[in-house]
Amino acid sequence: METLRLGSTGPNVKLVQSLLKKIGYDPGPIDGVYGPRTQQAVATFQRDNNLTPDGIVGPVTWNIFLRFLKGFDIYSVRPRDTLNKIAQKYYTTTNAIVTANPGINPDIINVGQRITVPYGLDVVFTDIDYTYDIMERDIEGLRVRYPFIETGSIGRSVLGKNLYYIRLGRGPREVFYNSSHHSLEWITTPLVMKFCENFLRAYSQGRSIRGYNLSNIWEQSSIYIVPMVNPDGVDLVLKGLDPLNPFYEQLLRWNTTGRPFSQVWNSNIRGVDLNRNYPARWELGKAQEPMLGIFGPGPTRFGGPFPLSEPETIAVANFTRQRNFRMVIAYHSQGREIYWTYLNLTPPESLSIANLFSKASGYAVADVPPQAAFAGYKDWFIQEYRRPGFTIEVGLGRNPLPIEQFDTIYNNNEEIMLLAPLL
Ligand SMILES: [Zn+2]
16 A cells, blocks of 8 residues: 555555544544655554654555454454454354354354454445555455455456446346446546445344345345446546546546546546447437437447447346346436336336336436436346436535435435335
């Protein structure tokens, strides 16, 4: 990890600030700028942990932070330990320890036995820039806390990043949620990640959420989630253009907006708009490009050289073909609207489902704007399967939406995600 000190900026600074705040140190605003208050909080943390209090996050301090961020320790049982005592030491509960250690007998633990101990902290932070690395670590954190979940990769991005999926449930009614086809819309990634965490915590404790019986959902349904379809684009937006990026020269050329990538880049790393790259009247989307001022790879709306030209869309299409989804939801973030139609192929039940989602979220049921009417994921899904497919646009304002909208967006969408597997 990069060393952080006074004057450092970026997603890792935000991450450290958010962590410090959660464990009781005041770093000032979580703004990604390593100022004097953050330095002071780091120094205090270091003093409390018997480190040199230099206020710099170097390898030794990072190591301790990373233990918190991974969200668990492997603990070797000592004489006179009980699960209860261990739980107290880690600000967690015996139930959480038992969940993370299938088969453990809470009354009989042996000296030297190694057990996984989750911290009391949440795995998924929702007040930070949610990069690919952070998502990857969070998926690992969820997997350790809830070893009964299935996770994996449906393919790789242009730059070789994993396109992860998480499966909640083991029933035959399969639904699919995906996020961040568009990189500026990365707030949709922590949206579904937080849903996973809240679902798993409540399910493992036998609790319901909003009156929904999670055991029923788990037994009847399988919710498949791909939280980041476009990880290369998300990292470009959140971390800036890395000089080692193999598309460095091209990206500079392709971004003709005169504005930074962090404000304009919705495409994948080859300048293809992934939600205009599916084989659903792709050529009609293509025909619109000159009118939209698009003549090749760029920040938005370039549909690629041919349908499914990109590894990310190929992976999502293949994953869809290999499953039997009754319904899909693609999360985007440009408005508070639910798009539910595709040409005259929309199945009859889609409107009533869209109305239920609208009631649950407060979002409007809307017609697709003409410049976004073709070659999207939901379009392709409806065309291929004649089953309900939705694009849900969360939040209001110019992308990327400020993370301060997260709690509202989460509250608007939680019930949709609980309801869909039951329909
Ligand atoms: Zn979008």
